[in-house]
Amino acid sequence: METEALADPDLGDHRRRHVRGTLFAGSTADVQDAVRTADRHGTALYPVSTGRNWGMGSRTPVTDGCTVLDLRHMTRIRTLDLDRGYAVIEPGVSQRELAQRLEGTPWMLNVTAGCADASFVGNTLERGDGTIRARSQDLLGLEVVLGTGELMTTGGLDRHGRLPGSVAGPDLTRAFVQSNLGVVTAMGVGLIPRPEAITLINATFTRPALGSAIDALTRIGRAAFAGTGLFRLKELFIVPESGSPALPETADPEVLTIQGPLLGSRAGVKAAEEGVRDIVAGADGLVSYRALDTATTPADDPLYARTLFARGIPDCRSLRQGLRVNSCDQADRAAVGWMMFLPVVPLDHDILIRSIDIFSTEAERHGTAGMLEFNVTSPHSTNMVVQIPFMRDPDSTHRAHSLRAAARKAFLAAGFPPYRSNIDQAPDEIADRAFGYLDGPLDGLKRLFDPAGVIAPGRYINGADGRRGSK
Ligand SMILES: Cc1cc2nc3c(=O)[nH]c(=O)nc-3n(C[C@H](O)[C@H](O)[C@H](O)COP(=O)(O)OP(=O)(O)OC[C@H]3O[C@@H](n4cnc5c(N)ncnc54)[C@H](O)[C@@H]3O)c2cc1C
Numbered sequence: 001m002e003t004e005a006l007a008d009p010d011l012g013d014h015r016r017r018h019v020r021g022t023l024f025a026g027s028t029a030d031v032q033d034a035v036r037t038a039d040r041h042g043t044a045l046y047p048v049s050t051g052r053n054w055g056m057g058s059r060t061p062v063t064d065g066c067t068v069l070d071l072r073h074m075t076r077i078r079t080l081d082l083d084r085g086y087a088v089i090e091p092g093v094s095q096r097e098l099a100q101r102l103e104g105t106p107w108m109l110n111v112t113a114g115c116a117d118a119s120f121v122g123n124t125l126e127r128g129d130g131t132i133r134a135r136s137q138d139l140l141g142l143e144v145v146l147g148t149g150e151l152m153t154t155g156g157l158d159r160h161g162r163l164p165g166s167v168a169g170p171d172l173t174r175a176f177v178q179s180n181l182g183v184v185t186a187m188g189v190g191l192i193p194r195p196e197a198i199t200l201i202n203a204t205f206t207r208p209a210l211g212s213a214i215d216a217l218t219r220i221g222r223a224a225f226a227g228t229g230l231f232r233l234k235e236l237f238i239v240p241e242s243g244s245p246a247l248p249e250t251a252d253p254e255v256l257t258i259q260g261p262l263l264g265s266r267a268g269v270k271a272a273e274e275g276v277r278d279i280v281a282g283a284d285g286l287v288s289y290r291a292l293d294t295a296t297t298p299a300d301d302p303l304y305a306r307t308l309f310a311r312g313i314p315d316c317r318s319l320r321q322g323l324r325v326n327s328c329d330q331a332d333r334a335a336v337g338w339m340m341f342l343p344v345v346p347l348d349h350d351i352l353i354r355s356i357d358i359f360s361t362e363a364e365r366h367g368t369a370g371m372l373e374f375n376v377t378s379p380h381s382t383n384m385v386v387q388i389p390f391m392r393d394p395d396s397t398h399r400a401h402s403l404r405a406a407a408r409k410a411f412l413a414a415g416f417p418p419y420r421s422n423i424d425q426a427p428d429e430i431a432d433r434a435f436g437y438l439d440g441p442l443d444g445l446k447r448l449f450d451p452a453g454v455i456a457p458g459r460y461i462n463g464a465d466g467r468r469g470s471k
Contacts, residue, residue, distance in 0.1 A: 004018040005019060005021070010058035011331050011332050011337060011338050012056065012337060013392060013397045014060060017063065018064040019046075020043060020066065020067040022070050023067055025069060028145065028151065031047075031071070035148075035149045038454045039148075043065070045068075046061035046069060046459075047071060048071065048072075053126060054338060055339050055387065056339075056421065057422050057424075058331075061423070061456070062457065071090070071091035071119075071185075072119075074092040076090045077090075077101060079161040079162065085107050085191040085192075086140060088163065089120060090185065093120055093121070095119075095314045096314050102191065102312065107194055108193075108311065109191060109192070111130055111313065112131065112135070112309075113309060115314075115319060120189060121184055125176070125184060127419060131229065131306075131309040131310055132263065133377075137190070139177070139189070140188035141154050141188035142155060142187055142188070146449045154171055156171075178421075178459075180457065180460065181449040182450070195227065197269040197270075198261055198263050199293060200292045200303065201231075201261070201276050201289075202258075202288075202303055203257065204258075204289075205256055206285040207254050207255060207256060209284045210236075210353070211353065212283040212284040213256060215283065215349060216258060216280050217233050220279055220280075220376075223275060224379075227262050227268050231258065232259055233258055233372075234374075236256045236371070236373070237252070238371075239253050239363075240364045244368065244369030245391055246337075248322045251371070322338075324336050335391070336389050336390070336391065338387065338388070338389050339388040339390070341386040341388065341408060342421070343384050343411045343418050344381060344418070346416075347374075347376060347382050351416075358411060358414060365406065366402050367399050368396070368403045370403070371386070371387040372384065372386055384416075405425075417429070417432075426460050427460075430442065443461065446461045446463035447463065
């Protein structure tokens with residue numbers, strides 16, 4: 001454990017950090033031991049649940065000199081309450097495993113389009129977006145080992161793994177999301193009542209009709225149709241003059257898509273579908289409209305994987321196709337590299353157009369393509385997802401990284417800061433938006449919960465002195 005070695009490359013080809021090795025924890029007590037030992041030895045730990053944080057650093061720590069604390073063997077589903085619809089799970093529980101446990105029950109899971117074997121906990125702690133809602137809406141409470149080794153529960157999760165609801169007093173659950181104040185050893189997860197019907201809407205528009213597609217998306221996002229899941233504008237490909245060999249073969253820059261699930265009673269879904277159809281049919285540039293009954297969509301339908309997600313069933317096929325790998329275990333060594341840039345953008349016609357223009361300018365300047373998506377997370381706001389695939393030769397990799405850095409700078413200047421980051425930029429997210437925000441006192445929480453800076457140095461909160469790890 002004393003010598004440092006270079007970490008394996010990650011899918012985003014971030015700078016390779018030196019790590020001190022990997023520790024595997026199998027229980028909360030193991031995590032407490034690891035934290036106390038690291039404190040005594042003056043070293044730092046970088047916790048990962050399953051380490052599939054693809055495009056943002058995978059399992060690589062933010063700073064050099066950390067020991068990776070791998071929680072993949074913490075695989076207990078501690079509580080599965082099918083009367084009330086919640087689970088308490090450990091970090092090694094994958095979305096596949098929890099989804100399978102829910103088969104045939106009145107509950108289902110909000111799954112992402114990421115790897116089926118990725119941890120539910122890891123993605124939620126990064127504020128991932130599921131198919132039906134933002135993962136933050138699934139998060140009910142946490143069990144956390146603080147940097148002092150103390151154990152804490154939040155959000156009404158009690159020491160016996162029960163969750164009666166949100167109890168009196170401050171709820172610090174969100175303080176442990178996108179931070180380095182503790183190692184999460186269990187998470188209370190709210191399940192989704194399995195509805196009678198689930199329909200997936202998929203509408204495509206011509207590229208010149210981008211503005212009318214945005215208007216349609218905004219109207220759907222604000223219509224409050226019963227049972228509307230997370231709608232998104234997606235498959236908006238920004239391709240520079242020089243082209244992009246890394247884009248998936250199926251990429252069609254001439255069209256873009258609005259997609260989202262409707263869940264509820266048959267009558268409720270029918271009514272919502274009619275409402276969505278009215279909006280979409282009235283928009284200019286509509287190329288195709290489909291309302292798929294997800295229970296009967298055949299496996300050879302191009303949207304089959306999406307219908308699985310809408311039913312709470314994770315699936316890796318389209319992801320592997322994009323990364324050009326046969327197995328997700330090969331992702332970090334894929335021929336195509338992949339990075340994410342994730343700013344928060346208000347749901348507003350002119351602002352969305354502006355954000356697309358800003359990104360397009362940078363994409364052209366850096367000769368690198370991007371795949372844009374806007375996830376409507378509220379009637380006011382979108383999580384913009386920019387996926388940047390690149391060939392992994394030195395020149396393409398350099399251009400992709402330059403594009404992400406330039407886009408971040410331009411979006412910050414325009415007032416659209418990231419809502420989710422990566423190992424290269426996480427240490428600067430709070431400082432770089434400091435001109436407009438007053439979140440400096442967060443460092444005080446770090447001093448309180450992790451005074452010696454044992455946990456994940458540089459992950460969003462920098463703390464007082466950055467004694468451990470180095471950038
Ligand atoms: C093609 C493609 C599609 C994708 N689709 C989606 C999508 O639809 N939605 C989406 O949200 N993401 C998506 N992703 C991104 C990514 O793959 C996911 O976010 C992934 O689920 C996270 O991996 P993980 O669960 O193994 O987390 P990890 O890698 O284990 O952790 C993620 C982060 O949280 C921290 N962390 C993890 N566990 C703990 C803990 N127990 N205590 C404290 N800190 C912890 C880690 O330090 C790390 O910084 C996609 C990526 C690709 C390449």
